[in-house]
Amino acid sequence: MNARQILIRDLLVLFGLAGWAVALPGFASEFVTSMALTCLMYVALSSSWAMFCGTTRYLSLATSAFFGIGAYTSALSLEHMPWAQAVMLGALIAAAVAIVMGAAVLHLRGTYFAVLTFGMTELIRHAISYFEKSVTGTVGRVLMVVPEASTVYYTVLLLAVLAVALSIVVRRTRFGLAMLGIGADEQRAQTLGVNTRIIKIAGFALTAAVAGAVGAAMSVRWTYIDPHTVFNPFIGFQTVLIALIGGAMTLWGPLIAAIVFSVLAETLRLQVPQIYMMSLGLLLILSVLYLPGGLASVRADTFRGWGRDLRAWWADLRDELSGEKRRREAREKQLRERRHGY
Amino acid sequence: MSFSSWIELIASGLITGGIYALVALGLNLQYGLMRILNIAHGEFLMVGAFITWMVQTSFGLSPLWMIPVSFALLMAIGVAVHWLCFRRLTATSPNLDVFEARGLMVAFGLMFLVQNAISWIWGGDLRGYDFLTQPVAIPLPGGQAQFAVNKLLVFALALLFAGGLIALLRMTLLGKGVRALMQSPVGAQLVGIDTRRLHPLMFGIGLGLSGVAGCLLSMAYTISPSMGEPYTVTALIVITLGGFGSMGGALAGGLLLGVIEALGMHFTNPSLKALLSYVVFIGVLLLRPEGLFARKTRKA
Numbered sequence: 001m002n003a004r005q006i007l008i009r010d011l012l013v014l015f016g017l018a019g020w021a022v023a024l025p026g027f028a029s030e031f032v033t034s035m036a037l038t039c040l041m042y043v044a045l046s047s048s049w050a051m052f053c054g055t056t057r058y059l060s061l062a063t064s065a066f067f068g069i070g071a072y073t074s075a076l077s078l079e080h081m082p083w084a085q086a087v088m089l090g091a092l093i094a095a096a097v098a099i100v101m102g103a104a105v106l107h108l109r110g111t112y113f114a115v116l117t118f119g120m121t122e123l124i125r126h127a128i129s130y131f132e133k134s135v136t137g138t139v140g141r142v143l144m145v146v147p148e149a150s151t152v153y154y155t156v157l158l159l160a161v162l163a164v165a166l167s168i169v170v171r172r173t174r175f176g177l178a179m180l181g182i183g184a185d186e187q188r189a190q191t192l193g194v195n196t197r198i199i200k201i202a203g204f205a206l207t208a209a210v211a212g213a214v215g216a217a218m219s220v221r222w223t224y225i226d227p228h229t230v231f232n233p234f235i236g237f238q239t240v241l242i243a244l245i246g247g248a249m250t251l252w253g254p255l256i257a258a259i260v261f262s263v264l265a266e267t268l269r270l271q272v273p274q275i276y277m278m279s280l281g282l283l284l285i286l287s288v289l290y291l292p293g294g295l296a297s298v299r300a301d302t303f304r305g306w307g308r309d310l311r312a313w314w315a316d317l318r319d320e321l322s323g324e325k326r327r328r329e330a331r332e333k334q335l336r337e338r339r340h341g342y
Numbered sequence: 343m344s345f346s347s348w349i350e351l352i353a354s355g356l357i358t359g360g361i362y363a364l365v366a367l368g369l370n371l372q373y374g375l376m377r378i379l380n381i382a383h384g385e386f387l388m389v390g391a392f393i394t395w396m397v398q399t400s401f402g403l404s405p406l407w408m409i410p411v412s413f414a415l416l417m418a419i420g421v422a423v424h425w426l427c428f429r430r431l432t433a434t435s436p437n438l439d440v441f442e443a444r445g446l447m448v449a450f451g452l453m454f455l456v457q458n459a460i461s462w463i464w465g466g467d468l469r470g471y472d473f474l475t476q477p478v479a480i481p482l483p484g485g486q487a488q489f490a491v492n493k494l495l496v497f498a499l500a501l502l503f504a505g506g507l508i509a510l511l512r513m514t515l516l517g518k519g520v521r522a523l524m525q526s527p528v529g530a531q532l533v534g535i536d537t538r539r540l541h542p543l544m545f546g547i548g549l550g551l552s553g554v555a556g557c558l559l560s561m562a563y564t565i566s567p568s569m570g571e572p573y574t575v576t577a578l579i580v581i582t583l584g585g586f587g588s589m590g591g592a593l594a595g596g597l598l599l600g601v602i603e604a605l606g607m608h609f610t611n612p613s614l615k616a617l618l619s620y621v622v623f624i625g626v627l628l629l630r631p632e633g634l635f636a637r638k639t640r641k642a
Contacts, residue, residue, distance in 0.1 A: 057439075057443070059443055059446070073618060104628060105628070109439075109625075110439055110442055110443065111379050111442050111443075111446060112627065114443075114446060115379070115578060115627070116624065116627050116628075119575075119578075119623050120624060121573070121625070122616070122620055123620040123621065124626060126616045126617040126620060127617060129613075130613060130614060130617055133613060134613070139472075150380070195619035216458075221446055234461050237450065240447075241450075244447060272462070273458075274458040274459070274461055274462035275458075275462070276457040277457075278454065278455050278458045278459055278462070280451075280454050281450075281451040281452065281453065281454030281455035281456075281458070282451065283451075284447060284450060284454070285427060285448050285452065285455070286450035287431055288431070288444050288446070288447045288448050288451070289427060289434075292434070292444065308430050313496065331527070
């Protein structure tokens with residue numbers, strides 16, 4: 001397939017999935033619809049995360065900061081302006097914060113960057129809780145004006161489709177190629193004339209805008225928000241987990257993983273929440289160790305590779321236990337000595 | 343403020359600082375030597391604290407006996423974790439950057455796993471026990487300062503273990519090997535230092551120290567399954583203060599952060615504590631990423 005055919009295939013798949021999701025509230029129960037809403041939220045968050053962080057390999061843990069900023073913006077502004085405007089304002093403010101934050105921290109790479117974005121998220125959370133407690137004297141916000149549940153669903157669906165479409169389009173533009181170049185070798189990209197600073201800040205802001213819009217749209221679902229809920233670092237962690245388990249470099253990986261996770265979460269979380277979290281941790285470790293490319297990179301070859309590894313391990317263990325390895329070593333040593341004798 | 347209350351304030355800062363230093367030393371050993379940023383470090387501290395609490399309340403054994411036990415147990419867990427996860431990660435990662443990113447992710451997984459396993463077994467309540475809580479008065483010029491015995495004991499033991507680790511690294515052949523590996527992994531392997539033995543051992547010692555820190559913490563404070571994460575963050579702050587990989591820096595940074603927090607909390611208000619430590623953290627990371635006490639600049 002050439003590039004054009006792949007583009008058409010991707011757009012058709014997206015169109016089909018979106019159409020199915022549009023029809024969902026019509027025939028499914030309320031429970032399934034709310035599950036689909038969570039699923040769409042993570043599709044939007046992790047697709048947009050993978051678009052920047054997957055390609056440039058800048059591991060950002062700040063998603064929950066942008067999500068929370070969006071949620072607070074819509075909570076404060078929903079009484080004064082219409083729904084669409086509030087969501088857009090949330091995206092804009094999150095992007096503005098990302099530009100400031102990115103200008104400060106995007107020259108640091110690797111672990112420094114990951115830790116610093118996490119630190120900034122926590123700083124924003126603690127600053128807002130302190131502000132609420134001591135300046136305005138509140139603990140959280142109650143949302144008085146709430147749009148209908150179906151409006152929220154379709155908004156989040158639109159955002160998810162936008163996020164996936166954005167990553168389909170961006171990976172074909174100069175901008176997307178520049179980000180890929182930064183991920184492969186930042187110094188070489190710079191030498192080849194890519195303005196890495198601007199590209200990185202723009203990519204970071206784009207990710208933040210999607211996260212902010214999703215936060216703004218999702219805040220009305222809770223009707224009461226406080227810093228602890230919306231700036232919950234777990235939202236950021238789970239976004240990263242979903243993107244990595246699905247495959248941060250791939251287009252459809254985050255989407256597949258988001259669906260798997262939402263189903264897993266809803267079935268396990270109600271009975272034993274700890275088991276859900278434990279299996280999350282275990283899955284993450286296993287996928288990093290055995291599937292570094294993510295779920296979307298699974299091919300028939302992957303299973304054959306695992307089979308080979310397993311057989312090699314078993315043969316090694318058998319030789320070790322039966323003493324074959326020791327005998328072989330002794331034989332080789334004897335052979336060496338005999339050769340030495342001549 | 344009188345002289346004795348100043349002393350009391352600074353001493354209480356030093357006591358928390360001692361624990362911070364002990365936790366940070368273990369994390370720093372793991373990061374400095376193996377480039378594993380173990381986000382789950384605080385969770386293992388929590389495991390140490392829960393084991394001590396369990397043995398103390400159900401068998402009535404003195405928590406002092408649990409210090410070597412929790413060290414040995416956590417060290418065994420550390421060696422096992424290294425063997426199960428990080429050995430394969432070292433073998434399959436193409437370069438150090440990729441290894442660091444993947445190691446961080448594995449550590450996140452461990453964090454979820456351990457924290458939720460403990461809260462599943464023992465539930466999420468706050469727990470604690472009484473151990474040597476009587477106050478002791480220390481006469482000073484211009485009044486006297488009062489401390490609980492257990493906190494003084496915790497401080498002394500934390501300093502003892504931190505000093506022990508630093509002495510181990512400075513004075514023994516094993517420590518020399520570790521320092522050589524930190525300086526230049528390739529060079530150290532060329533002169534015959536065995537990475538495959540030293541890495542699991544040092545990872546284990548790092549976790550063992552966090553187990554000791556948890557054991558000490560449970561003597562003086564209440565414990566809960568979510569207590570680990572703040573200590574991980576504090577340890578991160580401390581090793582950025584002291585410089586990644588510098589042991590003396592981690593000790594000094596831990597004590598310094600304890601005092602800064604105590605003073606800050608006294609003069610502003612206690613709910614600012616977390617905010618204050620994050621401001622210190624981000625400030626240091628942005629302005630002096632090589633650490634406060636580093637003399638020469640780090641090469642990229």
